[in-house]
Amino acid sequence: MGKLAGRRAIITGGAAGIGAAAARIFAEAGARVAVFDVNAEGGERVAAEVRQAGGDAIFLPTDITQPEAVEAAVAEVVERFGGLEILYNNAGGATAVDGSLLEIPLEEFWRTIGVDLYGSFLCCRFAIPRIAASVQGSDGITGSGAVINSTSIRAMKGTGGADAYTSAKGGVLTLTRALAKQCAPKRIRVNAVAPGAVLTERTRAMGMTGDDDGTDPARPIRTGRPSEVAQVACFLASDEASLINGAVIPVDSGANAY
């Protein structure tokens, strides 16, 4: 039996990159997966790939910045799956027009806050009561609910140069800790992954190559692959992480040490 056998999960931003890897890995671990994304073509493709591999996945076109859309999509997941235990708030990411305080277009600041922070907030708002209802009566060791947020090494370190993104992910990091305390009595653990550089189509288009192999003695850091983050999210979603709550886990090849 997989570590997520019998669990029902929402993965936002599951049409590409880390979220698509998570859809595959969560399904392989036994979860029924609902992908939320604005990219309908990618979302349908990922859900179909999961089903072809023997897993169970649906795609629901959902813009996570729209409260009514999120509320309706979460309700549809509960109706179709019969419950919900896991929310992976993965959608987001910096764009090439992010920059430093004086350079960044002001609308980009609000776009980033809208997707990365407000979108995660909205998904928590509508999914957490549903998760609480599904895990009611669990002992908190087995069968607990789990929220996994996606922050960044940038927020942990306060790295400059993508100031909208860093602000949004800082909010996600703090929201994670605040919700962890509030959700513990409901048997829901709330944690976050904090990736460093990870090679996806988006980051490749922004100039990332992933050629580094981590053997430079001055800075032995390598670029991660989407599955390396998704595996950690899968662990946090599972009962193997039953004593982990309010944690922010760097998944960054050690970049947080520099």
Ligand SMILES: NC(=O)c1ccc[n+]([C@@H]2O[C@H](COP(=O)([O-])OP(=O)(O)OC[C@H]3O[C@@H](n4cnc5c(N)ncnc54)[C@H](O)[C@@H]3O)[C@@H](O)[C@H]2O)c1
């Ligand atoms: N790739 C990295 O180097 C890296 C580093 C640190 C943190 N992260 C975080 O990991 C997460 C995934 O990153 P990625 O590189 O896989 O990104 P990605 O761009 O490959 O995938 C993000 C997905 O989110 C979707 N999305 C965007 N706006 C949305 C909206 N309003 N509603 C629903 N879906 C929406 C996109 O369509 C896309 O499918 C992000 O939160 C990102 O900030 C990534």
